[in-house]
Amino acid sequence: MAVPRNYLPATEQEVREMLDAIGARSVDDLFSDIPEALKLKKRLDLPEALSEPELMAELEKMASMNRTDAVCFAGGGIYDHYIPAVVDHMLSRGEFYTAYTPYQPEVSQGTLTAIFQYQTMICELTGMDQANASMYDAATASAEASIMCAAQTGRKKIVVTRATNPRYRDVIRTYAGPRGFELVEVPFDPKTGQTDITALSEAAKGAACVIAQNPNYLGVIEDMHAMADAAHSDGGFFVAAVNPVSLAVLEAPRNYGADIAVGEGQSMGNGMSFGGPLLGFMATTSQLIRRMPGRLVGQTLDNRGQRAFVLTLQTREQHIRRENATSNICSNQALCALAATIYLSVLGPKGLRKVAEASMQKAHYLAKALSERTPFRLKFAGPFFNEFVIEGKGCSRKLRERLLEHGILGGIPLSGAYPELKGNSLWAVTELRTKEQMDRLVSLMEVEVE
Amino acid sequence: MKKLMPLLFEMSSPGRTGFSLPETDVPVQPVESMVPDSMIRKEAPALPELSEVDVVRHFVNLSLLNHGVDTGFYPLGSCTMKYNPKVNEDAARLAGFARLHPEMPESGSQGALKVLHDLDMWLSELCGMDRFTLQPVAGAHGELTGLFIIRAYHFKRGDCARDKVLAPDSSHGTNPASAAAAGMTVVQVASDSRGNVDIEDLKSKVGPDTAGLMLTNPNTLGLFDEHICEITDIVHKAGGLVYYDGANANAIMGKSRPGDMGFDVVHLNLHKTMSTPHGGGGPGAGPVGVKKHLEPFLPKPLVAFCDGKYVWDSDRPDSIGHIHSYNGNFGVLVRAWAYMRSMGPDGLKAASELAVLNANYIMHALKDDFTLAYDRTCKHEFVLSGAKQKKESGVRTLDMAKRLLDYGIHAPTVYFPLIVDEAIMIEPTETESKQTLDTFIDAMKTIAKEARENPDNLRSAPHNTPVGRLDETLAARKPVLRWTKEDNA
Numbered sequence: 001m002a003v004p005r006n007y008l009p010a011t012e013q014e015v016r017e018m019l020d021a022i023g024a025r026s027v028d029d030l031f032s033d034i035p036e037a038l039k040l041k042k043r044l045d046l047p048e049a050l051s052e053p054e055l056m057a058e059l060e061k062m063a064s065m066n067r068t069d070a071v072c073f074a075g076g077g078i079y080d081h082y083i084p085a086v087v088d089h090m091l092s093r094g095e096f097y098t099a100y101t102p103y104q105p106e107v108s109q110g111t112l113t114a115i116f117q118y119q120t121m122i123c124e125l126t127g128m129d130q131a132n133a134s135m136y137d138a139a140t141a142s143a144e145a146s147i148m149c150a151a152q153t154g155r156k157k158i159v160v161t162r163a164t165n166p167r168y169r170d171v172i173r174t175y176a177g178p179r180g181f182e183l184v185e186v187p188f189d190p191k192t193g194q195t196d197i198t199a200l201s202e203a204a205k206g207a208a209c210v211i212a213q214n215p216n217y218l219g220v221i222e223d224m225h226a227m228a229d230a231a232h233s234d235g236g237f238f239v240a241a242v243n244p245v246s247l248a249v250l251e252a253p254r255n256y257g258a259d260i261a262v263g264e265g266q267s268m269g270n271g272m273s274f275g276g277p278l279l280g281f282m283a284t285t286s287q288l289i290r291r292m293p294g295r296l297v298g299q300t301l302d303n304r305g306q307r308a309f310v311l312t313l314q315t316r317e318q319h320i321r322r323e324n325a326t327s328n329i330c331s332n333q334a335l336c337a338l339a340a341t342i343y344l345s346v347l348g349p350k351g352l353r354k355v356a357e358a359s360m361q362k363a364h365y366l367a368k369a370l371s372e373r374t375p376f377r378l379k380f381a382g383p384f385f386n387e388f389v390i391e392g393k394g395c396s397r398k399l400r401e402r403l404l405e406h407g408i409l410g411g412i413p414l415s416g417a418y419p420e421l422k423g424n425s426l427w428a429v430t431e432l433r434t435k436e437q438m439d440r441l442v443s444l445m446e447v448e449v450e
Numbered sequence: 451m452k453k454l455m456p457l458l459f460e461m462s463s464p465g466r467t468g469f470s471l472p473e474t475d476v477p478v479q480p481v482e483s484m485v486p487d488s489m490i491r492k493e494a495p496a497l498p499e500l501s502e503v504d505v506v507r508h509f510v511n512l513s514l515l516n517h518g519v520d521t522g523f524y525p526l527g528s529c530t531m532k533y534n535p536k537v538n539e540d541a542a543r544l545a546g547f548a549r550l551h552p553e554m555p556e557s558g559s560q561g562a563l564k565v566l567h568d569l570d571m572w573l574s575e576l577c578g579m580d581r582f583t584l585q586p587v588a589g590a591h592g593e594l595t596g597l598f599i600i601r602a603y604h605f606k607r608g609d610c611a612r613d614k615v616l617a618p619d620s621s622h623g624t625n626p627a628s629a630a631a632a633g634m635t636v637v638q639v640a641s642d643s644r645g646n647v648d649i650e651d652l653k654s655k656v657g658p659d660t661a662g663l664m665l666t667n668p669n670t671l672g673l674f675d676e677h678i679c680e681i682t683d684i685v686h687k688a689g690g691l692v693y694y695d696g697a698n699a700n701a702i703m704g705k706s707r708p709g710d711m712g713f714d715v716v717h718l719n720l721h722k723t724m725s726t727p728h729g730g731g732g733p734g735a736g737p738v739g740v741k742k743h744l745e746p747f748l749p750k751p752l753v754a755f756c757d758g759k760y761v762w763d764s765d766r767p768d769s770i771g772h773i774h775s776y777n778g779n780f781g782v783l784v785r786a787w788a789y790m791r792s793m794g795p796d797g798l799k800a801a802s803e804l805a806v807l808n809a810n811y812i813m814h815a816l817k818d819d820f821t822l823a824y825d826r827t828c829k830h831e832f833v834l835s836g837a838k839q840k841k842e843s844g845v846r847t848l849d850m851a852k853r854l855l856d857y858g859i860h861a862p863t864v865y866f867p868l869i870v871d872e873a874i875m876i877e878p879t880e881t882e883s884k885q886t887l888d889t890f891i892d893a894m895k896t897i898a899k900e901a902r903e904n905p906d907n908l909r910s911a912p913h914n915t916p917v918g919r920l921d922e923t924l925a926a927r928k929p930v931l932r933w934t935k936e937d938n939a
Contacts, residue, residue, distance in 0.1 A: 063546025275776020
């Protein structure tokens with residue numbers, strides 16, 4: 001097979017000229033430093049190269065095997081919100097997406113200015129003092145928050161509510177073990193779905209921090225004021241893991257006393273993309289800023305007296321501090337942060353409020369319709385935002401498979417992450433769902449599945 | 451204060467919006483009836499209010515202030531800034547991938563699971579490993595995952611005292627930072643006069659406390675370690691494992707494989723080697739491959755192929771657990787899949803060969819104008835030193851790097867690796883033509899001349915960029931990390 005040349009500009013003639021200039025006989029000469037025994041003698045056993053039309057046909061075939069035609073009622077941290085066309089048009093500017101990390105600020109003001117505005121928007125949403133330039137996802141941002149709190153307090157006990165997204169808890173656990181952290185889970189009230197504040201107060205004794213999600217994974221809105229007070233009662237910090245869209249309606253983390261706010265920014269202008277790339281955001285108080293992991297963009301002046309932006313406080317980071325860095329993070333999710341910035345720019349405060357309210361109103365409509373017109377019941381009595389748990393016979397994988405046949409992606413079964421919630425599933429509604437879609441879902445669920 | 455451009459917040463006009471939604475088609479209840487008063491937001495976030503055209507002009511004009519691979523040469527050492535093929539962008543944007551919810555059951559996500567399974571197999575073949583996880587979303591995330599795996603392996607064998615990670619003095623900053631994040635301490639190993647790991651120093655530092663060694667090969671000097679087999683052997687005999695930092699894998703595709711060199715764990719940076727874009731800092735992807743004996747410890751779940759179907763394999767009791775919410779940066783993985791399919795086995799090998807040829811061509815052309823740190827055939831990158839210029843005219847590497855920006859060329863990586871004085875690390879990649887390389891060589895020679903004849907012009911560079919040199923001290927001393935009206939009056 002001929003070598004595909006579309007991304008390899010060197011012609012045979014030029015290869016010859018370059019070898020002559022170097023004084024090498026062949027390209028293989030340039031690999032003579034590899035010990036003979038380590039030179040790969042065989043041809044790599046990989047599929048043969050495809051031309052561009054063949055490649056696209058193959059990709060389209062694979063993409064069509066994914067049921068994105070199904071109407072989405074799954075959430076659990078990843079939501080099917082509308083992404084305005086302008087977002088992807090701006091992201092597709094090669095100057096943005098083919099750039100490296102902005103270590104040369106003189107030729108990176110585009111990226112730096114965008115991130116500075118992103119940091120400002122995250123501060124506005126959360127009410128916190130300062131935000132970083134992004135983390136991998138909400139799960140790793142939560143894990144990094146626990147590390148910050150442990151470093152600041154010198155304590156190793158991390159408290160996390162059981163109603164926090166099980167995927168975040170899994171990642172916190174993975175990160176915590178090797179550092180010798182003790183992880184304590186606080187249960188939720190089986191009636192309301194809200195975290196047990198008495199148990200939380202007890203657990204918070206001697207803890208570096210309490211991590212709590214709001215709305216929690218079960219969709220329920222927590223009493224974050226009470227939780228923050230409990231977290232602080234013995235000198236620990238309070239970490240709020242929040243859905244940014246909900247912050248158009250729900251109280252900002254700083255206003256109930258959060259010391260760190262983290263969350264999943266996918267819902268702001270980023271596709272669901274089978275769970276990645278996601279956008280972890282993190283914001284904190286001025287007190288903790290030098291403990292914050294990741295990149296920070298700051299405002300300064302250039303030698304012409306112009307306002308300009310630059311990566312700053314880099315002495316926290318791995319490329320300067322090596323083993324003493326606050327984290328090992330280097331690459332982040334910059335382009336996803338740019339998407340969120342563009343998204344919030346076109347929505348503005350009113351647009352975001354509309355998205356949040358529409359999602360909430362529609363979720364309440366569906367919850368009511370399901371509990372009134374089908375054999376399924378709303379599991380928890382606590383208030384909810386755009387997601388809720390239902391309980392009922394057949395609330396299982398089987399129901400999901402049946403709904404998928406009818407073009408609907410149903411709620412997430414909870415028995416895996418919560419054995420105590422066997423027979424329950426978690427349903428999400430965004431502004432994109434219509435009454436017609438929801439009524440159709442309800443009529444399909446009126447018939448109980450075995 | 452002069453402002454290059456107004457920020458979104460400065461353009462905002464109350465009442466504007468760039469967004470529309472249909473009227474709500476369900477009965478509307480007051481928010482107060484759904485949310486307890488204490489949890490209702492009282493003050494809206496002060497986001498800017500703009501129309502769509504405001505937003506478009508702002509971001510298009512911002513983009514014009516950036517240098518990207520699409521605008522010009524990017525010889526940034528250790529970062530592999532190769533061209534990012536456009537068809538890969540289209541691939542990731544296909545609705546069947548871009549709009550897929552990660553909680554879609556297996557029956558509705560066979561195409562996506564195939565992407566993960568294929569990459570697991572292909573990357574294993576490319577690296578000579580047995581199994582790959584696609585969960586890590588960045589190189590450093592891969593390092594952390596690999597070290598968690600190494601730790602879990604030792605613990606499983608009851609060998610719990612191994613908490614030292616060896617890393618050469620030329621290593622990336624993420625190596626020691628990742629080791630610290632994995633609860634281990636770093637022991638630095640010296641390099642010898644040819645840029646290899648100093649074998650005697652290594653021998654004196656391995657022992658019963660050695661968890662493993664982290665190594666890039668070719669290393670950050672762009673040199674293939676001539677004693678690699680001896681190195682992996684020394685570490686293995688001491689009971690440690692050897693970790694391959696794949697940052698420089700673009701030099702050896704189809705030529706040599708870390709698995710065959712004796713490495714137990716490997717991570718690759720798909721945003722380097724597999725042509726996925728850097729995105730201004732991310733998202734990347736840092737998949738981790740292991741040999742058979744470490745497979746049980748990989749993050750869960752993996753994708754298996756059983757009875758003609760792709761399925762999640764979550765029943766992995768010895769797994770280190772999850773390291774990401776879902777399946778890593780799936781959209782990046784789709785791009786890498788498309789790249790590997792476009793290149794095939796011969797294309798990938800040719801890419802590495804040409805990357806190495808391009809680097810040697812530039813090195814040869816510039817070695818008399820600057821100081822060559824190690825005069826050996828290099829792999830995909832090499833390191834010059836600006837020590838001569840500093841001594842002769844007081845011009846620093848930083849000044850020369852900044853001057854290069856005036857030529858429409860991105861600066862190389864500078865002051866790294868730390869073991870080379872006034873380091874200038876150059877990696878051209880295979881996707882650059884001879885004309886581009888010649889233009890770069892000319893620019894570097896002109897700068898070397900200018901260092902002798904007009905050093906002040908370098909010290910005040912860049913001159914043709916949207917902004918001049920920044921006051922970084924001011925930024926760090928009085929951190930302004932968000933926009934406020936008062937700071938920008």
